[in-house]
Amino acid sequence: MVKRYRVTQRSFxxxxxxxxxxxxxxxxxxxxxxxxxxxxxxxxxxxTPAFTAKHNGGGRWxxxxxxGDKVGDFxxxxxxxxxxxxxxxxxxxxSDA
Numbered sequence: 001m002v003k004r005y006r007v008t009q010r011s012f013x014x015x016x017x018x019x020x021x022x023x024x025x026x027x028x029x030x031x032x033x034x035x036x037x038x039x040x041x042x043x044x045x046x047x048t049p050a051f052t053a054k055h056n057g058g059g060r061w062x063x064x065x066x067x068g069d070k071v072g073d074f075x076x077x078x079x080x081x082x083x084x085x086x087x088x089x090x091x092x093x094x095s096d097a
Contacts, residue, residue: 002027005035006068021054023068038066051089053082063089 007013007022011034018024023038031037051071054064061082063071071089076082 004038005031006038007034008036009034011035019055019057021052021064021068049086049090050093051086053079053086055079 002025004023004025007018007020007024009020011018013024013026024035026035049066051063051065053076054062054068054070056062056070056075059077061076061079063074063082063086065071074082074085076085
């Protein structure tokens with residue numbers, strides 16, 4: 001069964017160099033420590049945040065949604081800046097609900 005994983009550290013996967021934060025779909029049962037399961041097993045809820053910090057290369061960080069797509073125009077110089085913006089977006093989306 002194909003499962004989605006987020007890369008937690010720079011890794012070669014299926015012949016491609018992937019940066020931390022990239023999302024991949026793989027047919028494996030026991031991922032290494034460099035992968036984090038995104039899809040919860042059947043019957044369990046997902047704890048995936050709506051927005052997260054993602055490394056964009058060249059020392060830049062962006063905010064990405066749960067699918068890994070860039071959200072907005074934010075570009076930060078550190079993961080902490082990007083995570084603060086992601087947390088702000090999460091809080092704003094919860095207050096709108």
